[in-house]
Amino acid sequence: xxxxxxxxxxxxxxxxxxxxxxxxxxxxxxxxxxxxxxxxxxxxxxxxxxxxxxxxxxxxxxxxxxxxxxxxxxxxxxxxxxxxxxxxxxxxxxxxxxxxxxxxxxxxxxxxxxxxxxxxxxx
Amino acid sequence: xxxxxxxxxxxxxxxxxxxxxxxxxxxxxxxxxxxxxxxxxxxxxxxxxxxxxxxxxxxxxxxxxxxxxxxxxxxxxxxxxxxxxxxxxxxxxxxxxxxxxxxxxxxxxxxxxxxxxxxxxxxxxxxxxxxxxxxxxxxxxxxxxxxxxxxxxxxxxxxxxxxxxxxxxxxxxxxxxxxxxxxxxxxxxxxxxxxxxxxxxxxxxxxxxxxxxxxxxxxxxxxxxxxxxxxxxxxxxxxxxxxxxxxxxxxxxxxxxxxxxxxxxxxxxxxxxxxxxxxxxxxxxxxxxxxxxxxxxxxxxxxxxxxxxxxxxxxxxxxxxxxxxxxxxxxxxxxxxxxxxxxxxxxxxxxxxxxxxxxxxxxxxxxxxxxxx
Numbered sequence: 001x002x003x004x005x006x007x008x009x010x011x012x013x014x015x016x017x018x019x020x021x022x023x024x025x026x027x028x029x030x031x032x033x034x035x036x037x038x039x040x041x042x043x044x045x046x047x048x049x050x051x052x053x054x055x056x057x058x059x060x061x062x063x064x065x066x067x068x069x070x071x072x073x074x075x076x077x078x079x080x081x082x083x084x085x086x087x088x089x090x091x092x093x094x095x096x097x098x099x100x101x102x103x104x105x106x107x108x109x110x111x112x113x114x115x116x117x118x119x120x121x122x123x
Numbered sequence: 124x125x126x127x128x129x130x131x132x133x134x135x136x137x138x139x140x141x142x143x144x145x146x147x148x149x150x151x152x153x154x155x156x157x158x159x160x161x162x163x164x165x166x167x168x169x170x171x172x173x174x175x176x177x178x179x180x181x182x183x184x185x186x187x188x189x190x191x192x193x194x195x196x197x198x199x200x201x202x203x204x205x206x207x208x209x210x211x212x213x214x215x216x217x218x219x220x221x222x223x224x225x226x227x228x229x230x231x232x233x234x235x236x237x238x239x240x241x242x243x244x245x246x247x248x249x250x251x252x253x254x255x256x257x258x259x260x261x262x263x264x265x266x267x268x269x270x271x272x273x274x275x276x277x278x279x280x281x282x283x284x285x286x287x288x289x290x291x292x293x294x295x296x297x298x299x300x301x302x303x304x305x306x307x308x309x310x311x312x313x314x315x316x317x318x319x320x321x322x323x324x325x326x327x328x329x330x331x332x333x334x335x336x337x338x339x340x341x342x343x344x345x346x347x348x349x350x351x352x353x354x355x356x357x358x359x360x361x362x363x364x365x366x367x368x369x370x371x372x373x374x375x376x377x378x379x380x381x382x383x384x385x386x387x388x389x390x391x392x393x394x395x396x397x398x399x400x401x402x403x404x405x406x407x408x409x410x411x412x413x414x415x416x417x418x419x420x421x422x423x424x425x426x427x428x429x430x431x432x433x434x435x436x437x438x439x440x441x442x443x444x445x446x447x448x449x450x451x452x453x454x455x456x457x458x459x460x461x462x463x464x465x466x467x468x469x470x471x472x473x474x475x476x477x478x479x480x481x482x483x484x485x486x487x488x489x490x491x492x493x494x495x496x
Contacts, residue, residue, distance in 0.1 A: 032351070033166040035444040035451075036421045038473075052475065056422055058165045058444045059351055083420070 004067065004107055005116035012093055014065040014107060022095040023055065023064060023086065026120045031057045034086040039075035039097055046070060046099065049097050053096050055086065066104040070099035137182040137319055138272045138332040146340075146347055151228040153350060154245030156183045161349035168352040172318060173487075176278035177348035178339050185248025185273050186326055188237035191263035198232065198239060201258045203375065203384040203394040209234045214313055218383055219254060224403070225371035225376065226261065226395025227254060229363070233300055233313065238302075242273070242395045244365045252371060267488025272332035277322030277356070279490060280344035281395050284321055285312075287336055292323060296417070297491040299352055306334040310478070318353065319489045350372070355364040358452060359445050361414055361484025368440040368454055376403030377456065377485075379412045410437070411462040414484040415453040415470065417477050420444075422451040429457055430469045430476065436461045439470060 003013045009027035013020045028034065037056040046052040046066035054096040075097045079085060085094040101107075111119060136153045143150060148159035148385040153372040155471030159180060162168060162276040171177055188197065190380050195206040204217040214233035243251045248267075255265055276285055286293040289305045292312055308331035316322035327335050339345050354364070363369045363378055375384050376394065381404050388394060389401050403409075417423060422444050437457030445452045453470065462481050463466065469476040 033164050038421065056444070058169075059445065061422070061424060094316060117335055 003113060004025040004110035005119075006065070006067045007119065008065050008112055010064060010067050011105075012058065012110070014101070014104075016057065017101050017104070018065045018098060019068070019093050019101055020098050021052070021067060021072070023090055024089045024116070028090040028094075029089050031060075031062060033058050034083045035054070037079045037083050037086060039079065042072050042074055044072045046072060056083075064096065066099075068099075069102040069108060071102070072097050072099050078084060127148035130341045137180070138329040139182065140338055142333055143180065143347070147444040148349060152423075154183045154346075156245065157348070158183055161312070161347040162347055165349070165355060166446040167345070168324055168348040168353050171277045171346050172320065172348055172356060174279065174351060175346070175489075176276055176281040176284050177318075177352065178324075178336065178345050179275040179277065179348050179350070179353055180272070180336075181245075181275050181307045182272040182329075182332070183245030184273055185243040185251060186254065186268040186273060187243065187248075187255070188222055188238045188266040188268065189241065189259065192339065193203040193260070194239055194334070195234070195278070196277075197259050200273065201255065201320060202232070203397070203400065204232060205385045205387055206232065206239070208387075212300055214315060215302060216380075216383055218368070218375070218380065219251060220395040220400070221371055222388055222395050223371075224399040225328050226358040226365070226373055227251070227371065228371045229365050229369055229380075231313075231315065232459050234362055235300075235311075240326075246366060252456065263416075270329045271303040272327050272329050272335075273326045274327065274332075274336065275316050275318075275322060275340060275353075276325065276345065277316045277318040277320045277348075278344075279314075279321060281320070282291070282492070284339065284342035284344040285324070285453070287342060295323075297321075298334040299494075302442055303458065303474075307333060308335060310335070314492065317360070317362055319362065319485055319487060320356070320358035321490050321492045355443055355446055356397045357485040358441050358443055358454065359447055359485065361454070361486060362488060364414065366440060367449075371462055373402050373412070373456070374403060375410065376400060376408035377410050377412060408460055409459055410456045411459050412440075412454065412456055413462050414438070414482045414486060415442075415455060415468065415479040416448075416486070417451040417453065417470065417479045420451065421472060423453050423472050423476060423477060423479070427453075428471045429454075429455055429461075429462055429479075430471060431466075432469075436468065445486060452482075452486050454484070457481075
């Protein structure tokens with residue numbers, strides 16, 4: 001399993017042809033208390049860089065973008081009852097959705113953990 | 124020169140800037156200043172204020188002094204308040220209005236022994252000062268206390284914390300003020316605020332702001348609170364925010380601020396926009412500010428459109444998630460025929476219609492300590 005990161009602070013963990021997507025610890029800290037997450041329905045096609053979900057903090061709504069193109073296979077139902085999982089476990093139980101990759105080559109442009117850490121440090 | 128340098132040139136720092144940063148505040152540009160938006164998180168800070176005491180830095184707001192012969196009558200010519208009969212050390216919520224009755228700003232007005240003390244919104248202070256210079260008689264003196272800081276201590280334990288270090292403040296009642304000494308500094312303290320809680324606002328010379336903030340923050344009831352929680356608290360309290368819930372397209376009647384236009388002023392008029400404002404107060408305004416509670420957990424934000432079935436009836440002007448009630452709440456304007464409590468309406472958020480119901484405000488009861496109570 002390999003994890004990649006985007007400049008918009010999403011992470012994508014890939015195993016074979018499927019992947020799990022969420023927002024990073026850095027992102028949840030910036031957003032503050034998460035009170036609602038709007039997730040894509042299974043079967044939805046998302047495109048790399050396109051809007052895939054919306055995360056709402058007490059104060060504001062923010063878009064979450066798809067790191068790669070693919071078809072959503074599962075949305076994290078646990079976030080409906082407890083959106084604060086995004087704050088407490090952003091890169092674990094607070095995942096957003098799983099998808100089937102359309103083109104694994106799209107992963108090549110994303111950052112690895114080390115690259116993402118350096119990117120956050122530069123912000 | 125990069126963008127950050129450009130921003131640094133425009134964004135000003137206030138006396139407690141370093142104090143906030145030392146305490147881990149996230150600072151954001153607000154009303155031309157760098158201000159603390161949050162420390163440990165909006166929900167925790169919000170709930171702390173509702174149960175104990177929160178210390179807010181609101182130094183971005185404008186503090187003005189107006190003095191001279193006939194100042195009370197002169198203020199009545201630019202605002203709809205009753206200032207001629209206002210007792211010394213008493214304060215009133217009032218409004219600067221344009222000639223159509225549109226709201227230019229909302230503000231607090233206090234009669235003190237020698238002058239009137241005004242607190243106006245930070246983003247509006249330059250415009251307000253220009254407006255007052257233009258409309259008040261030349262003989263009056265207008266001073267901007269731009270070196271002063273303003274702190275708000277809000278919450279049910281604010282009185283315990285503040286009276287321990289500043290004996291006598293407990294004798295103040297809601298909407299009254301007085302001169303005190305705090306951390307060795309001369310301060311003006313009023314029992315007022317904008318969170319719906321009991322609390323105080325403390326005006327201090329900028330150079331003593333840190334000493335006062337340190338003394339207050341050292342009290343066990345007190346934590347520093349950011350502007351994020353200030354916004355969620357005032358929304359729960361049903362209090363409108365200028366530039367969002369109030370602007371020149373709204374008047375006191377539409378905004379539900381009829382209390383700011385007392386009976387004598389309605390009868391006598393003599394303030395900007397009096398004809399329109401008094402007609403709307405007497406006969407009803409075409410639009411009304413309402414509160415909304417949404418079903419589910421998804422909040423509706425400023426700008427979301429309000430529907431009654433297929434008909435658009437209004438717009439949300441403030442919206443968020445209520446930490447106290449654990450539901451999304453909003454404030455907005457609707458056509459007068461759709462403003463009755465318990466009416467079911469819908470709010471469109473990103474193409475989806477959310478169910479909402481018109482709710483009385485405040486959403487969370489006020490806990491002011493009034494005279495005689």
